[in-house]
Amino acid sequence: xxxxxxxxxxxxxxxxxxxxxxxxxxxxxxxxxxxxxxxxxxxxxxxxxxxxxxxxxxxxxxxxxxxxxxxxxxxxxxxxxxxxxxxxxxxxxxxxxxxxxxxxxxxxxxxxxxxxxxxxxxxxxxxxxxxxxxxxxxxxxxxxxxxxxxxxxxxxxxxxxxxxxxxxxxxxxxxxxxxxxxxxxxxxxxxxxxxxxxxxxxxxxxxxxxxxxxxxxxxxxxxxxxxxxxxxxxxxxxxxxxxxxxxxxxxxxxxxxxxxxxxxxxxxxxxxxxxxxxxxxxxxxxxxxxx
Numbered sequence: 323x324x325x326x327x328x329x330x331x332x333x334x335x336x337x338x339x340x341x342x343x344x345x346x347x348x349x350x351x352x353x354x355x356x357x358x359x360x361x362x363x364x365x366x367x368x369x370x371x372x373x374x375x376x377x378x379x380x381x382x383x384x385x386x387x388x389x390x391x392x393x394x395x396x397x398x399x400x401x402x403x404x405x406x407x408x409x410x411x412x413x414x415x416x417x418x419x420x421x422x423x424x425x426x427x428x429x430x431x432x433x434x435x436x437x438x439x440x441x442x443x444x445x446x447x448x449x450x451x452x453x454x455x456x457x458x459x460x461x462x463x464x465x466x467x468x469x470x471x472x473x474x475x476x477x478x479x480x481x482x483x484x485x486x487x488x489x490x491x492x493x494x495x496x497x498x499x500x501x502x503x504x505x506x507x508x509x510x511x512x513x514x515x516x517x518x519x520x521x522x523x524x525x526x527x528x529x530x531x532x533x534x535x536x537x538x539x540x541x542x543x544x545x546x547x548x549x550x551x552x553x554x555x556x557x558x559x560x561x562x563x564x565x566x567x568x569x570x571x572x573x574x575x576x577x578x579x580x581x582x583x584x585x586x587x588x589x590x591x592x593x594x595x596x597x598x599x600x601x602x603x604x605x606x607x608x609x610x611x612x613x
Contacts, residue, residue, distance in 0.1 A: 326525050329596045336411030345415045346396065347588040349389040354583030356382035358576045371567055388420065393591070394430070395423030400595055401493035404602050412595065422496075429492055429502060433485060436505050444474050483519040483601050484511040490598070490605050515608035522604060526597040533593050537586040544578045 334343070359379040363372055392415060399413040399422055413419065485508065492502055501507050511519075551574050555565050565571055 323525060323528070325600065326529055326596065329599050330592070332410050332599070333412055333592060333595060338414075339411055342412055342414055346393075346412060346591075347584060349393050349415065350584045350587040350591075351580065352382055352389050353386040354580045354587065355576065356386055357583055358579035361579060362572065362575055367567060375572075391423035391427070392419045393423070394426060395419035395421065397595065397598065398422045398426050398489070398493045398496075401490055401598060401602060402496070404599050405490070405494040405606075425496070426489070426492065429488070429498070432503055433488055437485065441474075445471070481512075481523075483523050483604070484508050484515075486598060486601050487511045487515075487519075487605055487609065490602055491609075511609065515604055518604045518608060519601070522597070522600050526593065526600075529593055529596075530590075533589050537582075537589055540585055541582050544582050548575060548578050 356379050359375050359382065363375050363379070367375075396413050396415065396419045399419060403413060488502055488507065492498065552565055552571065555568065555571060559565065559568070
């Protein structure tokens with residue numbers, strides 16, 4: 323884990339560190355607002371309020387498209403920087419970030435489709451024994467199904483580095499190659515770099531779990547704050563007032579959940595960048611020299 327910590331520390335070294343990270347974290351605000359509004363909507367709320375919130379969530383979701391492309395463009399530029407020997411900090415948020423994110427979109431879209439197809443196929447294969455057993459012994463079939471799906475999810479997490487190598491190979495010089503769209507390229511990556519890639523994946527799986535506990539604790543603090551707000555409103559407002567759907571409560575809820583969402587997204591993104599940085603080293607040592 324020492325290498326993981328060193329890589330994470332390197333993200334906070336260099337020029338304008340605070341400024342770059344602050345601006346980078348602000349990119350998550352619009353997506354977080356959209357998610358916060360969507361999470362508040364439930365089927366039992368008044369129809370008018372539900373429509374207003376749905377429209378608001380849709381507006382913020384559309385506005386989030388540019389930040390998301392910019393975030394991905396920063397990842398592409400980050401990979402290029404690390405590949406070229408720039409070992410500190412994260413890239414600046416600028417117009418180039420957005421352009422790089424847009425240019426990489428076709429490649430990302432194709433591999434998202436491949437990943438979905440693979441996941442559906444594996445789930446279908448994993449479900450066959452569960453269905454057969456479940457017909458005769460229901461509880462055993464359900465248990466086996468849960469175990470198989472859990473194993474499948476873990477396997478997909480462990481195989482993420484091989485999908486990441488596609489983006490690394492593209493981002494090192496920003497060139498589209500036919501092999502980058504070939505799903506069999508993944509097999510080549512697995513053959514040449516299986517062990518070191520899995521070791522990195524396991525380390526960052528642990529780092530991700532630690533980060534999840536940290537963000538969970540942050541959510542707990544803000545949920546307690548939200549309960550305090552609800553208690554104060556219950557004391558101030560009339561007894562027949564519906565606090566849950568009161569404009570003030572909704573605003574506070576969205577604000578608090580947005581802050582939590584930004585913090586969570588930023589932490590996960592930083593862990594992801596560190597993960598990618600270590601995978602670049604694996605790529606250089608095990609793949610590039612044999613191409």
